[in-house]
Amino acid sequence: MHPAPSVIFFTVFSGIGFGLLIFLGLGYPAVTGWSAFAFFVIAYLCAVGGLISSTFHLGHPERAMKAFTQWRSSWLSREGVCAVVALVVMGLYGAGLVFFGQRWSLLGLIGAIFSLLTVFTTSMIYTQLKTIPRWNSPLTPVMFLSYSLAGGALLAGQVTWAMALLLIAGVIQVVLWMQGDGALAGSGTNLATATGLGTNGSVRAFEPPHTGTNYLLKEFAYVVGRKHSFKLRVISLILMVGLPVLLLAAPFSHWVALLAVISHVAGALASRWLFFAEAEHVVGLYYGKR
C-alpha cells in the first residue's frame, strides 16, 4: 500500500492524543487549573491535528460532513462519530477541570470510553479489509490500542504504566509482524484463484494492461523500501520501546521525559510507515507484483 504521510501522521498522532485523553478522563494525572489546561492542549493538538491531517488525502474534503451519515455499516463513519463525541465530552470534562476545578468523573469516564472507541474504530477500518491479508487480523486492533495506551501513558506522565504498556505494545507489534509475513500466502488468494486459471496449469502475469502506470499500481502495489524492512523494524522498535523505557527508568526529569516522547513518536511513525508500505493488496496479483 502507498504509505500516504497524511494517514501515517493521522493514525500515530490521533492514537497518542486519544490515548492521553483516556488517561485524563480516568483522572491520571488528577490535575486541575493551568496544569490541566496544558495537558488538554497537548491531547487536543495531537487528536485534532491528526484528524485534520487525515482530511488531506481526501479528494473532496469540503464534503467531509457527509461521512458522519453511514455509521450503521461503515467503520470510517463510526470513527468520525466516535471522535466527535469523544472530543465534545472531553472538552466539557476538561472545562470543568480547568475553569471550575471540578472533576466530573462520570463525564470523564464516558469521554475515556469514546476515546478508546475512536482508536478501535480507526483500527477496524484497516482490520476489516480482506483484500489486505496482513491487516485482516484480530491483532491489528490490539496493536493500535496498545500503541495508543502506551503513548497516552507516556504523555500523561504515568511512568510505571508507560513502561509496562510500551513493552506490551512492542511484543504485540513483533507478533503482528511475524504473523503478517505469512498472511498473504495463508489467505488462500493467489494468481490461480484471482484468474480462475489455476486448474489448467501454473499462471504467470504475462503482460500488464497498459505500458504506463495507473492509480491501482501507485496505491496498491507499493514495493519501495521492502528490502530494508528488517532494519526499519529494528530501528522502530528501539526508538518506540527500547529507548523510552530506558529513559523512563532513569530518575524523572521533564527533559528526559520529553526525549522519551520524541523517541517514541519517531519509532511509532517508522512502524506505521511499515504498516502501510509492507501491506500487500491482493489486486497486485493481477499485475504480477506479489
Added chain:
Amino acid sequence: MTTLPQSTDRKLGLVIDLDTCVGCHACVISCKGWNTENYGAPLSDTDAYGADPSGTFLNRVHSFEVQPEQGEAQLIHFPKSCLHCEDAPCVTVCPTGASYKRVEDGIVLVNESDCIGCGLCAWACPYGAREMDQVERVMKKCTLCVDRIYNENLPEEDREPACVRTCPAGARHFGDFADPESNVSKLTAERGGMDLMPEQGTKPVNKYLPPRPKDTLSEGAGDIDILAPYLEPVAQEATGFLGWLDKTLEKL
C-alpha cells in the same frame, strides 16, 4: 445507503469468455469513450503525451500465461471490470453513502456528488475495479452502462454496455443472472462459468468462461491431416558429400 440490499429483483452482469477474447482492447477503448462523453465525471488522462502517461479506466485487459504440466503454454487475454458483487465490500465501507447497490437490477454505482474521494472502497475491492480519477478526485467504476441499457433514445441493439456492443469477437455477453433462461445463465451453466477469487466471499455476479484446451499438434496421430504422409520428410539422414562432412565433423 451503504448497507447492501437483502436481494435484488434482477442481477444484471456480464459473462466474459476467456476462450474467445483475442485481446484487442476494443472494449477498453469503447468503455473509455462512452464513459468520458456521457454520465458522470469524464475519465481523465494525465500526462497523456508525456513521459509518464496515466489514466482512469473502468475496464482493463490483462494477459496471463498458463503453463500446463505437459504441453504448450497458453496465452489468455483477461478483460477485468467491476463484477457487481452480491456481497460488495466496496459498498459497505463507504462512509458517505455515495456507493450503493441498486435493488432493482443489482448494479453497483457511485453517486459522485456525495463521494469525498477517501479511496476506502478501492482498498476494499479485491479486483481493482475502482479507480480514483486524478483530476475529478472522485471514485470511478463500471456502471454497466446504466445510461445505455435503459436508454430509449438509442436503437434497441445499442441498449447494452459499450464493451459488449463493441467486442468484435463476441467474447462479452450481457444479461440477467437472476433469470435461469437468460443467455448469460445458460452460457454459465453450459461452459462452467467461474467466479474470480471466490475465497474473498464477494459473490461476484459477472462470470468468466474458462478457455477450452488448445489443439495438441505434437501428440496423437488422430488429428494429423490425411495428406500428412505425403508431407513427411523424405531424407531422414544426410548422404553423399553432406553425409561425409557430418561424419567427419562428428569425429573431430
